[in-house]
Amino acid sequence: MSRADPALVVGDLAAALDTIADHNSGRPMPLISDAHVHALHGQRLAPVADQPPILVPRGESAKSWATLAAIVDELALRAIPRGTPLLALGGGSVGDIAALAASLFKRGTPVIHIPTTLLAQTDSAVGGKTGLNSAGTKNIAGTFHPPALVVADPALLDTLDRRQLVAGYAEVVKYGLIDDPAFFAWCEAHGRALIDGDRSARTHAVRHCLAAKARLVRGDERDLGGTRTLLNLGHSFGHAIESAAGLGRLLHGEAVAVGLTLALRFSAFLRLCPPANADRLAVHLAAVGLPTRLDEVGLKGADLGRWMAHDKKNSASVRTLVLAHGIGRAFVARAVDEAALVAFLAAA
Numbered sequence: 001m002s003r004a005d006p007a008l009v010v011g012d013l014a015a016a017l018d019t020i021a022d023h024n025s026g027r028p029m030p031l032i033s034d035a036h037v038h039a040l041h042g043q044r045l046a047p048v049a050d051q052p053p054i055l056v057p058r059g060e061s062a063k064s065w066a067t068l069a070a071i072v073d074e075l076a077l078r079a080i081p082r083g084t085p086l087l088a089l090g091g092g093s094v095g096d097i098a099a100l101a102a103s104l105f106k107r108g109t110p111v112i113h114i115p116t117t118l119l120a121q122t123d124s125a126v127g128g129k130t131g132l133n134s135a136g137t138k139n140i141a142g143t144f145h146p147p148a149l150v151v152a153d154p155a156l157l158d159t160l161d162r163r164q165l166v167a168g169y170a171e172v173v174k175y176g177l178i179d180d181p182a183f184f185a186w187c188e189a190h191g192r193a194l195i196d197g198d199r200s201a202r203t204h205a206v207r208h209c210l211a212a213k214a215r216l217v218r219g220d221e222r223d224l225g226g227t228r229t230l231l232n233l234g235h236s237f238g239h240a241i242e243s244a245a246g247l248g249r250l251l252h253g254e255a256v257a258v259g260l261t262l263a264l265r266f267s268a269f270l271r272l273c274p275p276a277n278a279d280r281l282a283v284h285l286a287a288v289g290l291p292t293r294l295d296e297v298g299l300k301g302a303d304l305g306r307w308m309a310h311d312k313k314n315s316a317s318v319r320t321l322v323l324a325h326g327i328g329r330a331f332v333a334r335a336v337d338e339a340a341l342v343a344f345l346a347a348a
């Protein structure tokens, strides 16, 4: 199995404990989590985890140099042998900082992700990107460190608050928009049930999205402009929306929901995509409670211009955006017409 194609287990965590234990020949492993998630779900890993856990701050604030240093120091104090997998139990923030620590500790030790948010179960646990924030910039430092194993148990989502769940759902819809119109139609039929707690809908979505992400990452592990770029659909707009709103005010997925809609509306503006496809997307996102328009998140198109200029996916002079010919037909548009983008944003 290639490093970018880790073992992906979707289902009951208790049933996967033996698989996890095998990764360290039955010996317990350091467990990294935040206090909230650990209080809710930490016991489930007791048979395979060292005590006590290594706890990091909740949410985005975990992704700091201070937390990275604290994890590495603690591993050193515990004399953890090289090659011992770290267990990362939590959302994307815990996963990103734990995997970064794993990639650096003794020049690299494995990480096993046990993701606990919809975003982490459908997206961040696979693909190997690790990172932290510094000087107010998200993910400014990081490594590529694919996990040895991912165990995503949809039952762990039952304790997640609705706002987090709905935000994570925007990334689920993204996979349908990229290259899978049948999955988009599945989302339209089952998205509400998924959000309302339907376990089989959640399991189907997690399994489908993790496989889709692994497929898109394969062959472009280091994000060098291949299929992985398509995962950025809605994110150039989305990151600008997050920054313009003030980091932390909107959840990432909320900004992505508006960003996905803008990506399709801009595609329609350029006559690349039928406007009805953009409308269909907006109707579905709104039906599950996600924002689709800038005014819903207190912004105007003109607010985004400055932030879109900062988008790290762009080289000095040429703007690259992921656009779509329709639902399930995303493509990478290189050399996007700047004047058209400015005109579109002015009217958005």
Ligand SMILES: NC(=O)c1ccc[n+]([C@@H]2O[C@H](COP(=O)([O-])OP(=O)(O)OC[C@H]3O[C@@H](n4cnc5c(N)ncnc54)[C@H](O)[C@@H]3O)[C@@H](O)[C@H]2O)c1
Residues within 6 Å of the ligand: 034, 036, 037, 040, 058, 059, 060, 063, 090, 091, 092, 093, 094, 096, 116, 117, 118, 119, 120, 123, 124, 125, 126, 127, 128, 129, 130, 138, 139, 156, 157, 158, 159, 160, 161, 164, 252
């Ligand atoms: N590495 C990647 O490829 C990648 C991809 C997408 C996003 N990310 C990163 O992921 C981060 C966002 O992750 P996130 O959306 O999972 O949120 P998060 O990890 O920041 O967690 C959000 C909150 O949810 C709580 N929580 C987590 N699981 C819970 C559960 N089961 N029950 C109750 N509460 C729970 C946490 O305690 C925290 O307060 C961002 O930093 C983003 O950059 C990384």
Ligand SMILES: [Zn+2]
Residues within 6 Å of the ligand: 171, 235, 252, 256
């Ligand atoms: Zn995202």
